[in-house]
Amino acid sequence: MTIALNLALMLAMIGLLITSVVVLRVVFGFLPFDAGMTARDLHLLSAYWGVVLVGLHVGLNWQIVMNVARSRFGVLLPRGLWEPIGWVAVLCLSAAGLHSAFTMDLGAKLLSRPTLDMWDFNAATPRFFLHWLSIMGLCAVLGHHGARLLRRPLTLARG
Secondary structure, eight states: OHHHHHHHHHHHHHHHHHHHHHHOTTTSTTSSOOOTHHHHHHHHHHHHHHHHHHHHHHHHTHHHHHHHHHHHHOOOSOHHHHHHHHHHHHHHHHHHHHHHHHHTTHHHHHTTOOOOOOOOTTSOHHHHHHHHHHHHHHHHHHHHHHHHHHHHHHHHHHO
């Protein structure tokens, strides 16, 4: 599962890199090809999938993230408080991520269905990025707990 996710993430990043070169005609105008809207559409598709895959990747490696955080910042709360605070944070992040997924029409974007929404330059920029960060957080929660559920039958079968 981890290898498949890492390969998919690598493909999304390579897609972003290649389409960036094609889309940036200002910088790379000397190149002899013009893919036009196709390159932009592929660039956006790679970016949307990149957000989801990065979130899943963080979720699968959550124990590493927590170990690094503990070593950097130490234990700031008594041991008994971590779990309830963690569950409240997970529920809040998941609710915000679900709300943002519907607000940003994530399903249509991941399926590359045409949408009429563009960057609204009159809207608040921090809100835009908070929506995408909460979507990434939701994917991290899904990745972490999905991996735990997938590992559970294996541990029960061994016992």
